[in-house]
Amino acid sequence: MIPLKDAVHLCVDMQRIFSKGGVWETPWMERVLPVVTEIAARYDERTIFTRFITPQSWDQRPGQWQRYFQRWKAATREHLQSDQLELVPELARFVxxxxxxxxxxxxxxxxxxxxxxxxxxxxxxxxxTGAETDICVLSTVLAAVDRGFRVVLVEDALCSSSDTGHEALMTMYRTRMQEQIELINSNELAAVWSAR
Incomplete structure (x- = not known):
């Protein structure tokens, strides 16, 4: 059991830029959004949403980030519609x-x-929960493990634009990191995260 006061729901990057029609469209997002929304609604006071904020222009990030944002200039704030970095509306209402x-x-x-x-x-x-399983979620989860947090991943509330990447990460978590990362389904969450 996880006491309510000891945990937060950390929802990674469920933003318009990753939703349908966004520069970094993640098709799975539509499928997992109802699950993420239900978790956020149940635990709104214990929810933290993250947003990946892109630079104003490609040259405002160090090193290899410049190469990345030269490739993805459409995602920089000088080219992006301002609302694209906002949370999707279904989740923004909880803030x-x-x-x-x-x-x-x-x-x-x-x-x-x-x-x-x-x-x-x-x-x-x-x-x-959140996007993408094999990029921002991965980086966040490994940083959380390094800091000693108990990490619980809600499998049916994670999304990626890559089936291969998602499955590879799920396999890694199951076979290499069982002592530090737990995988559950959303219908198990209420039983695991106690209201006491």
């Missing part, structure tokens, strides 16, 4: 009381207020 943490890179912990927010709340467990 507040849910929190939003902005980040400039894949990991939700990198150059963000997440560490301080979790420390302030006394959090010891992250219940993770």
């Amino acid at each position: 507040p009381p849910a929190h939003v943490v902005d980040k400039p890179a894949y990991s939700a912990f990198y150059l963000s207020e997440l560490d301080a927010l979790l420390t302030d709340k006394g959090v010891r467990c992250l219940i993770v």
Whole structure:
């Protein structure tokens, strides 16, 4: 059992830019969005949404990020419609009381207020949902493991634009990281995350 006060629902990058018609469209998002929405609705005060905030222009990031954003100039803020970095409307309605943490890179912990927010709340467990399984979720989960958090992934609330990448990560979590990462289905969450 996970006591309610010890955990937060960390929802990674469920933004318009990843939704249907977005620059980084993630087709699975539509499939998992009802599950993520239900979790956020049940635990709105214990939910933290992250947003991947792209640079104004490609040359505002260091090193290889410049090459990346030269390739994805359409995702930089000088080319992107301003609402594309916002949460999808189905989730934005939970803020507040849910929190939003902005980040400039894949990991939700990198150059963000997440560490301080979790420390302030006394959090010891992250219940993770969001996009994409094999990029931002992966980077965030590994950073959480490094920090000693209990990490619980809600399998049917994760999405990727790559079936291969998603399945590879699920296999890795099951076979290599069982002591540090737990996988559950959303219908198990209420039983695992106690209201006490």
